[in-house]
Amino acid sequence: MMKKTTLSQQYFCDYFREWVVTYKEGAIRSVTMKKYHATLWWIKTLAPQLRLSELTRINYQKLLNDYAKQHERQTTMDFHHQLKGAILDAVDEGLLLIDPTRKAIIKGKAPAVKKNKYLNQFELQALLNHLNLSTSLTWDWFILLVAKTGMRFSEALAITPEDFDFSHQTLHVNKTWNYKEQGGFSPTKNRSSVRKIQIDWQTVIQFSQLIKALPEGKPIFSHLILGNGRVYNSTLNGILSRACKKANIAEISIHGLRHTHASLLLFAGVSIASVARRLGHSSMTTTQHTYLHIIQELENQDTDIVMRHLAGLC
Template identity: 35%
Template sequence: MSESPKSSSFIAKGSVATKDVRKKYLNKSETVKLIQEIKTGIKPQWQSRYIILVGLATGLRFSEILALAWSDVDFKNKTIKVTKAYDYTHTKKIQKTKTESSKRIISIDNDTLVLLKQYKLATQINQSKYVFLDKNLESLSNNAVNKSLKKACQRAGITEITFHSLRHTHCSLLIYQGVNIKYISKRLGHSTISITYQIYGHVLDELEQRESSKVDDMMQLLYNA
């Protein structure tokens, strides 16, 4: 089912990320190119591509995506329920989410849902209740999906990123679209808005500068009306 071999690395619990994510996300045009590349010729056996698209569309952590059951995907109401995570390094078992606030229900776009429906129909023979885990709770490794993502970035001619950068990309694009930061924080499963500010402060600062110029433009229009 993989385009790459297996390997893994997972931290079930962790502190707030302290590394600067400034260079670790795609802009809108790069994201469009990546989606087009991933979708081109997509096949159910290329599971990594579906995992990448879900990560980009939801901002879910890799462990959260692997733990998704089909019962968590509400095709009618276009939502995904996050209630658990998958320890893909040590126990190879379903466990609690990273934090209590990580339990959430988020919306998912129609295009990604259509692809998931096609994937579900093609993989029902596996008879697994999970989207990306088989009956033995085996999955693609984080390393395998990262290799697939790296190759897709190369083919698309864009900045090479890791899977976790899809989460940063998702959040950054929402911020630039003017989505409420409180909503974004809950969508990402952060326990407080301050965590979101801590990680994505530079994006918010850039947006604030852009909004400031809008005020200047508005006042100029008023003075010259």
């Protein structure tokens, strides 16, 4: 058994690598695991000689600052959170006397100009009007399904015929498609992501006809997926981008359709709790953080309503 003094002299990158293997390997999704491996790579690149015992607040802040020079603030924040998990365990084990991550300042490059995150109701309607919805399932039908349900890209790819319950107008989301690797079904992002989404009658009628002859247990869009099980997000974004141009509206991504779905529900007066459940968020906090700008706009509208109501009391 190595003494604590010896353990504290090991390189921080080695401690982090062992921590990831011990606590994360086999417990998180492969996509998330890749992010931890990327974090390890950056530690080795930016501070290969930094020992665990040398992790003072100043040295830790310097590591964050060096990382922030090449990354946006949110990415730096994610980097910080992964490092912090390992460092707090080192503190608990007595390998560090203080928490060097305390009061860390998160910096980062200015965010790149991004595409619009969501469409308004009229823009969405224009987009749907320009989709080529033929009698067989195409990527245009995929776009419609995501717009109507707010599913994540990987969730929509994994939908099979038996996931539809047409009599109760629901769609059961209980798996994802591992589109970044060799294909195949994978678990959902979290337990809250397993859910039943209510769908409208028009969608029920459309998809009941489209999938009636499809085999069970197989994704309904499987004939569009490459032979190696992979689907490129950029391919779908390209199809959606062309449809947006035809409709003469702002271009958005497939994930932007999910934001559009949630935004329209919030503007329609649907509660944050209901939107969170429909999106499969692990907590309402996630929903509130993601759609803060919309919630603030709705609160301003609420204030106007309250003032008009009070002014009418005399």
